[in-house]
Amino acid sequence: LSWPSLSLVKESPKVFELSPLLQTLMGELGSDYVPTKMASLRWINMLLEKVPAEMNKYIEKLLPSLLKTLADDADAVVLLVLQVLSRISLTVGEFSRVLNALLKLFSTDRRLLEIRGSLVIRKLCVLLNAKVVYIQTAAVLSSASNEFSLEFISTMVQTLNLILLTAQELQALRDILKRSFKAGSAAEDKEVFGALFKCWCHNPVSTFSLCLLGQAYDLAFSLIKKFSEVDISVGLLMQLDKLIQLIESPVYIHLRLQLLEVEMPQHSSLLKALYGLLMLLPQSTAFRTLNARLTTVCNLRDNLNAPSNDRKELKEARKALVGTAIDHQVLLAEFERVCQVHLQHRQQVISMMSLQDEKKKQSGGEASTSR
Numbered sequence: 001l002s003w004p005s006l007s008l009v010k011e012s013p014k015v016f017e018l019s020p021l022l023q024t025l026m027g028e029l030g031s032d033y034v035p036t037k038m039a040s041l042r043w044i045n046m047l048l049e050k051v052p053a054e055m056n057k058y059i060e061k062l063l064p065s066l067l068k069t070l071a072d073d074a075d076a077v078v079l080l081v082l083q084v085l086s087r088i089s090l091t092v093g094e095f096s097r098v099l100n101a102l103l104k105l106f107s108t109d110r111r112l113l114e115i116r117g118s119l120v121i122r123k124l125c126v127l128l129n130a131k132v133v134y135i136q137t138a139a140v141l142s143s144a145s146n147e148f149s150l151e152f153i154s155t156m157v158q159t160l161n162l163i164l165l166t167a168q169e170l171q172a173l174r175d176i177l178k179r180s181f182k183a184g185s186a187a188e189d190k191e192v193f194g195a196l197f198k199c200w201c202h203n204p205v206s207t208f209s210l211c212l213l214g215q216a217y218d219l220a221f222s223l224i225k226k227f228s229e230v231d232i233s234v235g236l237l238m239q240l241d242k243l244i245q246l247i248e249s250p251v252y253i254h255l256r257l258q259l260l261e262v263e264m265p266q267h268s269s270l271l272k273a274l275y276g277l278l279m280l281l282p283q284s285t286a287f288r289t290l291n292a293r294l295t296t297v298c299n300l301r302d303n304l305n306a307p308s309n310d311r312k313e314l315k316e317a318r319k320a321l322v323g324t325a326i327d328h329q330v331l332l333a334e335f336e337r338v339c340q341v342h343l344q345h346r347q348q349v350i351s352m353m354s355l356q357d358e359k360k361k362q363s364g365g366e367a368s369t370s371r
Contacts, residue, residue, distance in 0.1 A: 018047070022058050026065040034074045041069075041080040048087045059088060063098070067105050070120060071112050078116060079123060086127035095128075099136055107152045117159050122169045130173045131192060134160065138199035150345050153202045158239065161206035165213065165251050174213065178254065181216045197331055201338035204230050205239040208277070209246065212255055217270040219328050223335060224276035230339060231346065237282065244277075244286040248293075259297045271297065 021043075028040040044062065048055050069081045085102075089095035102120070106113040125133050137160065140146060141153050148156075164170050173192075179185050180193040193214050200207045204227060211220035230236070246252060259274075261267055274294055281287040 018051070018054055018058065022047075022062070026062065029065050029069050034072075034077060037069065037072065037074075037077050038080060041077070041084055045080070045084050045087060048084065052091060056091060056094070059091075059094060059097070062088075063101050067101055070105070070116055071109070075119070078119065082120060082123045083127060086124060089124075089128060095132075095136065096140075099133075099140055103137070103140060103148065103156070106156065107148050110155075113155070113159065118163055118167075121160065121163050122167050125167075125169050125173075130170050131176065134164070134170075134173060135192065135195045138196050141202070142199040150202065150342055153199075154342075157200055157203040157206050161200065161203065161209060162242075165209065165246055166249075174251070177210070177214045180214050194331070198334055201335045202342070203239075204335075204339070205236060205243055207335060208273075209243055212247075212252065212273070215254070215258075215266075216328075217266040217273055219331060220273040221269045221276065222328065222332055224273050224280070226332070226335065226339070227276070227280055229336075229343075231343070232280065237280075240277065240281055241284065241286040244281075244290050247274075248289065256293070259293075260300065262300075 025040045025043050028036050031037055031040075044066075066081055066084055070078055072078055072081075085098050089098045106117060121133070137156075141148065141156060146153075164173065176189050176192050177196075180189040193210075193216075196210060197207065200210050204223075208220060208223050208227075211217070211223060247255065255270070258264060258267070258270060264270075271294070274290065278287065278290050278294065281290070
């Protein structure tokens with residue numbers, strides 16, 4: 001499995017039997033030695049490049065072994081596996097298969113998602129295309145035919161959103177989202193926001209942060225008002241706490257600077273959206289951090305004696321955006337629909353747990369009576 005033999009095979013015009021070779025290579029992926037696994041992966045990568053048509057017949061057998069190797073302790077092995085998976089994904093129709101297999105793996109192995117999820121997603125975005133990876137992933141997760149639990153979809157959206165907001169590799173995608181609500185934005189940019197929003201609805205905090213990133217402040221304010229219908233759990237409060245930290249980070253610097261633009265048509269919506277966020281928070285460090293920033297903005301507005309925008313002017317300014325931006329009502333309706341699905345699921349879980357508790361009590365009572 002040395003490099004000289006690898007290059008010789010790559011350049012050789014001779015036809016050879018793939019099946020026994022791949023069987024050996026897949027077996028070596030389970031080796032305890034990193035160099036052996038690396039060499040096997042290089043061979044597989046070379047074969048995918050040399051004879052892609054023939055290799056397509058073996059993708060189904062290869063995928064389980066490759067995905068299993070993602071849990072390897074060595075980063076170098078994981079990165080090489082991702083290169084192989086990316087090369088497979090370049091083949092028409094194979095990207096969906098790889099993506100589905102990857103999501104199924106994450107759904108069954110949450111520890112792998114926690115440890116390797118960010119690395120896997122970021123590397124795929126570099127090797128393939130961040131926009132394509134995110135849109136395809138969102139499509140799979142939001143598909144009515146997928147086999148994933150609502151809890152996993154919400155967790156996956158939270159993971160994807162955090163990567164979107166923080167990873168350097170996704171700067172281009174962030175730029176697309178930031179201009180998606182601007183007048184004159186390309187239809188393609190709007191479609192990207194719409195595709196992500198539909199999936200992001202499975203996690204309310206992620207949906208809200210997506211609106212802030214996309215500078216859709218009217219939509220963000222409308223969303224925050226609907227949080228009263230969302231189950232405010234400890235997990236959700238922790239996500240809100242994290243969002244406040246992100247608002248204080250460079251990714252939302254555009255938002256913080258726009259707080260100074262008191263005459264901006266959407267300024268009141270931005271301010272109310274952030275105050276709405278503040279109202280959801282308990283008295284905590286995150287509350288004090290956001291409150292201090294908003295107080296500063298309000299003090300600035302008072303010191304500048306900035307007049308509040310006339311309602312007619314606001315209406316005209318927002319009217320100018322109609323036809324250039326995405327239909328808010330459609331997005332809000334989708335958010336409400338998904339929230340309702342999650343609510344019904346939680347109610348079913350609670351009912352099932354109550355029934356199980358009741359059965360345990362009954363069986364316990366019968367046992368004591370028989371004694």
